[in-house]
Amino acid sequence: MENEHFLTKLITEELERDPFARGMCTRFPPEPNGYLHIGSAYAIHTNYTTAERFGGKFHLRFDDTNPLKEDLEYVRAIIEDIKWLGYDPGEHIYYGSDYSEAIYEAAVTLIKKGKAYVCELTPDEVREYRGTLTEPGRNSPYRDRTVEENLELFTAMREGSYPTSSKVLRAKIDMASPNLNLRDPVLYRIIHAAHYRTGDAWCIYPMYDYAHPIQDAIEGVTYSLCSIEFKDHRPLYDWVLKELDIPEPPRQREFGRLSLTGVVTSKRFLRQLVEGGYVDGWDDPRLPTLRGLRRRGYTPVSIRRFTEEIGSIRTQSTVDISLLDHCLRQELKASTVGVMAVLKPLKVVITNYPEGDGELLSVENNAENETLGSREVPFSRTIYIERDDFMEEPPKGFHRLSLGGEVRLKGAYFIRCEEAVKDPATGEVVELLCTYDPLTKSGTGFTGRKAKGTIHWVSAAHAVKADVHLYDKLLLDESAPTQGDGGSWAEAVNPDSLVIVKDALLEPSAHGARPEEKVQFFRHGFFCVDKKHSGEGPEGRLVFNRIVPLKDTWNKR
Incomplete structure (x- = not known):
């Protein structure tokens, strides 16, 4: 510039x-x-x-x-x-x-x-x-x-x-x-x-x-x-x-003084948000405090790169916060290990797969960085997929699973949906009965028919439960309220700025994730283990914060 x-x-x-x-x-x-x-x-x-x-x-x-x-x-x-x-x-x-x-x-x-x-x-x-x-x-x-x-x-x-x-x-x-x-x-x-x-x-x-x-x-x-x-x-x-x-x-x-779109940096306003209970303390992952950014999963490298990208400015300037997200993605794309996570589980029974313990499949850790190697993921007769990855009557362009349709399970096999079992009372699909083709196993050089889509999955017998926090912009409007008493915060705060997904199912490799460790959930984005909440309670439940989605869609919205 x-x-x-x-x-x-x-x-x-x-x-x-x-x-x-x-x-x-x-x-x-x-x-x-x-x-x-x-x-x-x-x-x-x-x-x-x-x-x-x-x-x-x-x-x-x-x-x-x-x-x-x-x-x-x-x-x-x-x-x-x-x-x-x-x-x-x-x-x-x-x-x-x-x-x-x-x-x-x-x-x-x-x-x-x-x-x-x-x-x-x-x-x-x-x-x-x-x-x-x-x-x-x-x-x-x-x-x-x-x-x-x-x-x-x-x-x-x-x-x-x-x-x-x-x-x-x-x-x-x-x-x-x-x-x-x-x-x-x-x-x-x-x-x-x-x-x-x-x-x-x-x-x-x-x-x-x-x-x-x-x-x-x-x-x-x-x-x-x-x-x-x-x-x-x-x-x-x-x-x-x-x-x-x-x-x-x-x-x-x-x-020049730096301002960011949709971000409150005034100490007075930040204090109003914290003391008014609109956020979870000074380290709330929705706040632009360094403690909040760190808890959410932003890295020192990404923040330094962000400031370097801005350069020296002479006057008051406003920078789109998406630039910070871009700097973070560039780092995490090359450094994070993948994890399959199902946030809205739908049960799938592969009727022609052998019963028992199943098998271990080799799945690459990062498609963009071969040096990160691969990991073994357990596969079994009963798995879970994302509910959004199935439609009974799919529209044109839907390349996931449908009745009579075929899709590839990431790192595993092709499966075909033969039947959708519904709850008699609600009519909601509660289980899919599918078959698999053993010749289509990933990594075996299969060159036959092609599946139009690939979806992720988690073995039911081996799944790790976790809570997942999905974040969006804290403010509905990019302009922060200016009332000294903070009276307008209730109308200004985005009610969907935090969505908590309880009992998400993750592959077992996530079990040993440490506080502040970053991973990539297939198709969902980049996530960080919440150091404030993970490990609490008798079950030692994991909590993952979504740092950023895989693609930035904020400007489009």
Whole structure:
């Protein structure tokens, strides 16, 4: 695409004109108040690969300067998810809260330079004084306090002398600036709450726009790569570094924010879905959280390939989620072993097949990858096929089984349907009586008549029961609800986004499948063993999540 790798080109040109004395260093600064999602993966990829491209370091730094919503649970999850993706920061894991003293001293420096003051306007008054995009703001009545008074008040703020939100420290920049971010932004606020790392050591906490450049400078970050909505914040980033006389200051540069069709990535909306009980927690396979994608069966390779396919984008861009599915299929087609699974069983008795234990048949594991070899599948007189693979009166073009018709059983024999046994009460077909031709066994070089279709099957005596979860788009409409109270989620969520098939029948090779193992169900798609639910209960029942169908039909729908 036209804008692909524009960041690499931009940085290369800048370093040629004005190189750093230190090596390249980028960072990813998540706030530990939620779980990472597919949009986070794009930001991580951008920062990690940029550092890698220029032979530098990649830092993971937690922006933990708000004690109200942050938790160690999220810290652990973020570290695990980033490592799972393959973007391991190694020893370079940092916490903004560890720099609390340095950030505080920087604020004292700004006060002494006459560049910051303590303000007692209420939050509503601050917004009122700020002005609009067409009207300049007004100076706070506290703006002209002396340096000594501001130092005394700021010290008292730190000591806990004032209640929450009663005072803030603001930068003294320009209330008439066309950029609202420079109209005396808040640098510190009072929050009387315990922090998950520092406990009650602090009751004042810095704002992100103020703390971020200082944290970058402390760590030696050279390029602070942010999504495009932070572009208007860059002047404040540069102002902080300039007023603190930071030598060789980091450079903030922006890339386009990624949106995906039919996917909710807003933390607020995701929280509404989880807390409202519309989904099965933060790791629900329908959510775009990395935990949800992993549980559903998406792989780190497919997600990395997806971000590479997108490339670097300059502006807000929306990408069809089917591209992620495409990247996954390309990987799974070549790597997964096949399993025959019958989701809607219909009993078939092969009347001329010998009674007893049956036989073992050799079935290839993957038609596209011969190196995966073959497996032995038990075959017997009584089998199950998909109910949809039989019709009494088939329409033109139906190439499966019908009365008097013939079809090949995958890896086995040709069978012909001689009779359909029905339930007297309902008239529903409950059993098929068929015959087989022993000369048509797969792999024996049979060159006689051809069957128009091939269907899968499972031996009744050897079948393994499992629950199968079939997923579709979570939202009926690609546009997520915007109501703050989440009141429209009930109408927005697709009621068929999860269909649970109980007691599906699988060939016995599925019995030893491990959590997160991926397989291909013949004709049904690619599936993953659900690590959250598999093995529960006295029977240790398997649960398989469908990752994606074999073919993408969403755009057609």
